[in-house]
Amino acid sequence: MDLENFQLFLKSDMAQTLINLGAIQGVILSVIIWNYPQQHKIANRILSLFLLSLVYLYVGPQVLELVDSPFQRLYFGFRMVTPILLILYIQSLYKKVPDKKFSLLFFLIPIDILVIYLSLKLRSNGIISSLQWVIINQSWFIIIFLFYLKLIFKQFNNYKTKVLQNLSSTHQVGLRWVSQLFFGFLFIVSFDFLLSVISSRSGSLDSNTASILSILAFTMFMYFITIKGKLSPQIYQLRNLEDSPITDNKPSHVEDVGHLKVVSEKVINLMETEKFFREEGVTVKDVADKIEEQPYIVSQAINSCLGKNFFELVNGYRVEESKNLMMDEKLNHLSMIGIAFEAGFSSKTAFNTAFKKHTGMTPSQFKKEALF
Known part of the structure; x- marks a missing residue:
C-alpha cells in the first residue's frame, strides 16, 4: 500500500470505526476496573480515571471539531491530568494516597491553561504568527511533560525499591505491568507529539491524518491493556506495600x-x-x-x-x-x-x-x- 492509498484508508469509515472502538473499549474497561471487587480499590479507581482521561485526551479533539470557537485549544489545558493520575496510581501501590505534596500537582493545570489561553490571545490579536504560536505551545508541552515524566520515573523507582527491599517475589506486585503501562503511555504521547510536529512544519502529513494515526496508536494501547487484564487479572489485585518499610543503606548512628x-x-x-x-x-x-x-x-x-x-x-x-x-x-x-x-x-x-x-x-x- 503506497502513502496515498494509506491516507485514503485513514480517512475511510473503517479507520473511524477503529477509533470509536478504542474509545468504547477504554470506557468499558474503566467501568470494569472501577467496580473490580477487590480490597485494594484505591489503586484500581485511580487506574480507571487514568484510562478515562486517556479517552478524553485522544477522542476529545474529534468532538471539538464540531465546535466553532477560537478557544478550542483550551481543551488541552486538562491534558496533564493523565500523567498526574499515572503518578498517583503508582504511588497508591506502595504508600497512602492522596499525598498532599503530589496533590499540589493539580495546581499546575490552571498554569497550563493560562499559557495556552495567553498564546491564543496573542495569535488572535496578530501579535504572533500561527507558526510562532505552534512553536510556543510545542516548547511549553515539552517542558511541562518532561517535568511530569521525571516525577513518574521517581515514583516507579521508589515503588521498585520498596518491592525489592521487602518481598522475595514480584508476582503479586506487578513491576512489569507498571513499567508496561508507563512506557505504553510514553510511546503514545511521544508519537502524538512527533506527528503534530511533522504535520505543522512540513507538508508531507496533513493534520487530519496525523490525528487519526495518533488515535489509532491510542486504540492499540487500549486493547493491549484490555488483553493484558484478561490474561493476567492479578494486575487488578496487586499487593499494597503501604505498611512495608523502606530504608536507606546507611545506619544513622x-x-x-x-x-x-x-x-x-x-x-x-x-x-x-x-x-x-x-x-x-x-x-x-x-x-x-x-x-x-x-x-x-x-x-x-x-x-x-x-x-x-x-x-x-x-x-x-x-x-x-x-x-x-x-x-x-x-x-x-x-x-x-x-x-x-x-x-x-x-x-x-x-x-x-x-x-x-x-x-x-x-x-x-x-x-x-x-x-x-
Missing part, C-alpha cells in the same frame, strides 16, 4: 552498626540452618517476626551489612538450593519447575530469571554442563 551486624547474622543463620527462603512468598516482615526484630531494622541490616536487598538475598539462596537439588540423584524425577518450587520460587519465569542472573546460564544449561 555508629552504635547502630553493631546491632545491625548482629541482625544480619541472625538473618543468615535463619536462611542457612532453617532454609527459611523456601517459604512461599516470604517477606522481610516474616523474617523480622521470626527473629523478633522490627522489619525496618531487618531491611536496613540486609542493605547495609550484606550489601544487597531482601529480594536479591532470598533469591540468591534459592538459586544455590536449586543447584544442589539438580545435583541430587534422588531427585532426578523432578522437573525443572518442580525443582523451582522446592527451592521456594513461585513460578518458572521467576526461577529462570533469577538463575540466569546469578549464574549467567539457564537452569537447563547448568544441569547439562554439571552432568558432563
